[in-house]
Amino acid sequence: MKLIMGITVFVGLIAGLIYLFGESDGKSSESIKIGALLPLSGIAANYGEGSREGIEIAKEDLRSKYPSMNIEVIYEDSFYDPKRAVDGYRKLKDINNILAVLTGGSQVSSAVKNLSDKDSVLQMAIWSGAPSYSAGSHNYNFRITALSDEHVPILTNYINTRNYKKLALIYANNEFGVAFKDSFEKNSKTSDFKIIPYGIGNDDMEFRTVLLKIKNEKPDSIFFVGLVKQFINILKQSSDLGIKTQFFSQWSVEDQQLLDGARDLAEGVIYAYPFDETDDASAEFLKKYSEKYNKVPSAYAAEAYTGLILLGETINACHNKADPVCWRDYLNKIKDLPTIIGSVSFDNKGDLKGEKIFLKTVKDGRFVKAEE
């Protein structure tokens, strides 16, 4: 009897919390609420935290540029899991009454897409590179991540012009890694080099077996796509095994962890990157970020910053009205809007057009542009 009473009290408490917060949230504030569904814990937490940092800088910039704009960003942990992401989205929509949401990661963005469309909540997907996100109808869903199909050509062009003939491709077996592998295989058909793919698990940290197989193949270059923690171990273990070759990668490796963890071993790594911190708009963001967080911003932070800035510009263009229809129409029409990731337009699927991709490298312990 006591147990049943206890459980009834617990369930009633939860339901009451939900009702109370739901009611009070709907009535008390006139701010425009924007959700940020990011992995704030778990394996992708450093990407989620980086994104949150970028969003905080964007909030400050919007506040100073548009003092009359009243937006509130509410964070929820997606745990980088589709089911938990739906939990978080439902709480943001039904309790916090968000009108727009930033979602980080392809599986999270894909899980939320149909729901946000149905609820007329504008979704801005960040670092969500899976091609399937923009399959199907486009209504309230936008994405500001350049797809692997845009990153890979610049890499294959470099590989061809430098006469690399055999590329070992180590890819994490997730939507991000597989998308890059597929792009490379597509691009290699018209290239002069051969690709040998090796899949790794999302949680793998021991790569000696794969690296020994690679060593036997004698490639003159290795491309990696996966977590930066994995890349650090690959560099270390390659060095232990005497593998001396040119390493290539993609934008997620530009992370302070790489410099701290791999140190000299990271020198000379070449990777495709979508964010140029040397141009004027980016320099301002870089300065603010470095002052506030004492580190270099990652592309995750840059995309998250851009996502919120775009939403802010859209809200301003719609005269600060809480009107996702107006916001959607505005975003569909924008052409070459300058941002820190380049001039932004959206295609008819809500995908980004115009993001600049270029090559960077690690030189003297810093991330710098690679020579063409």
Next chain:
Amino acid sequence: MEYLIHLLILFAIYGILGISLNLVVGYTGLLSVTHAAFYGIGAYATAILLTSFGINFFVSVIFAIIFSSIMALLIGLILSKFDDDYYALASFGFNIIIFSVFLNWQGLTRGPLGIPGIPKPNFFGLDFSSNLSFLILSLAFLALIYFASRFIVNSSFGRVLKAIREDEKAIQIFGYNTLYFKLAIFVISAAMASVAGSLFASYITFIDPSSFWLMESIFILAIVILGGLSNLKGSLLGALFLILLPEALRFVGLPNDIAAQTRQVIYGVILILLMLYRPQGLAGEYKM
């Protein structure tokens, strides 16, 4: 209200999973860590049949039950060679194998890219696309599975399962073919788990292999242990508790830069305290 409905739908899905696993773990004493695999088979069967073949949801549930049952029969036959801890380890291995199939058979499952755009159920014009109607459907399935399970455990078949749990050798002496009973309940449990998978796929509208990894099997086992072994109502309580607790923690106001991590710690501490002061679970008959 939509948020509450969403949580109740998840409760229904995990209630089905808890009840079905309790039949194997609680009533029969077989420590199986392979339940997420059958859950995933149900989800993928429904997702593929709905998106690639346009088959009706309810027909896809039947196919999901069939696929899951066949796999459970094959896996169960192999698992029957093991006892106790070895059984658990072997079932662990099967979960990994099935997960690897989901992840790597890209031609069928699209691998890590997942299957998006899974439609909601429709039955002769009766549309379940609203959350409320989906909740009613989920609760209907939960009720069906609960009463079916109650029938099983209260029958002579159920008494044999409990006897196997207490002392398998003794019941064998009385002439009972324990392999048949263990296999049968394993298959029934897998079939029920696949129904939960079908509901999950249709509700979330996107699935990928990460939802059916080993940790999901452990989560379902936690529902059974927390709710109470060998008690069907306990599985419902366990599901309710483990679904609601992390959501309740979302309302705990903490600074943004530490909120997510702190909530994980609080969640862990609450579970530890519960097991310390209530080791038999919320409504259990015995401790593991």
